[in-house]
Amino acid sequence: xxxxxxxxxxxxxxxxxxxxxxxxxxxxxxxxxxxxxxxxxxxxxxxxxxxxxxxxxxxxxxxxxxxxxxxxxxxxxxxxxxxxxxxxxxxxxxxxxxxxxxxxxxxxxx
Amino acid sequence: xxxxxxxxxxxxxxxxxxxxxxxxxxxxxxxxxxxxxxxxxxxxxxxxxxxxxxxxxxxxxxxxxxxxxxxxxxxxxxxxxxxxxxxxxxxxxxxxxxxxxxxxxxxxxxxxxx
Numbered sequence: 001x002x003x004x005x006x007x008x009x010x011x012x013x014x015x016x017x018x019x020x021x022x023x024x025x026x027x028x029x030x031x032x033x034x035x036x037x038x039x040x041x042x043x044x045x046x047x048x049x050x051x052x053x054x055x056x057x058x059x060x061x062x063x064x065x066x067x068x069x070x071x072x073x074x075x076x077x078x079x080x081x082x083x084x085x086x087x088x089x090x091x092x093x094x095x096x097x098x099x100x101x102x103x104x105x106x107x108x109x110x
Numbered sequence: 111x112x113x114x115x116x117x118x119x120x121x122x123x124x125x126x127x128x129x130x131x132x133x134x135x136x137x138x139x140x141x142x143x144x145x146x147x148x149x150x151x152x153x154x155x156x157x158x159x160x161x162x163x164x165x166x167x168x169x170x171x172x173x174x175x176x177x178x179x180x181x182x183x184x185x186x187x188x189x190x191x192x193x194x195x196x197x198x199x200x201x202x203x204x205x206x207x208x209x210x211x212x213x214x215x216x217x218x219x220x221x222x223x224x
Contacts, residue, residue: 042214
């Protein structure tokens with residue numbers, strides 16, 4: 001158990017619906033990352049937080065995506081008006097020296 | 111932009127065979143290097159990492175990797191694989207400053223036959 005938890009583990013939604021995922025990092029880790037992993041690919045960086053500040057966003061993060069980390073603790077990733085192309089595994093990681101990954105949230109958009 | 115190449119997408123070995131998985135990266139500056147493993151149904155776990163010093167790095171479960179700067183490579187090796195090594199292996203790099211975000215390779219799916 002890495003200590004990074006994500007909820008839910010699986011989400012099935014219909015196209016056009018909004019979804020929100022939660023990540024709880026290891027408590028002493030102030031750096032938090034979101035990645036997306038599609039079939040046959042390695043994880044791709046989406047966004048990075050240091051404490052509560054969102055310091056970098058990938059071009060993969062369209063306007064329909066928003067991430068927050070209130071008070072520098074847990075983080076949420078929201079996808080509005082989901083599309084079938086959003087279907088993927090969404091991974092959260094936190095770090096001191098190396099990144100520790102959570103189990104991921106698998107999103108299926110029908 | 112940085113990129114990571116893993117040329118072996120699928121590898122099938124018998125138990126006790128030796129393993130070498132290739133990883134090449136493109137970046138001219140200093141990098142940190144990592145190998146992660148993902149067992150079926152489990153999350154990504156760190157196998158080993160290289161930040162500096164001895165380019166031969168030993169990790170968990172008998173794995174090792176060698177950083178060859180001139181070849182921009184960080185290949186993963188294990189002298190004798192076991193059935194339990196069946197998993198997907200990912201090479202990753204990051205810059206040792208700024209966000210420390212990872213750039214991953216596409217992964218190598220290893221199947222070890224008992």
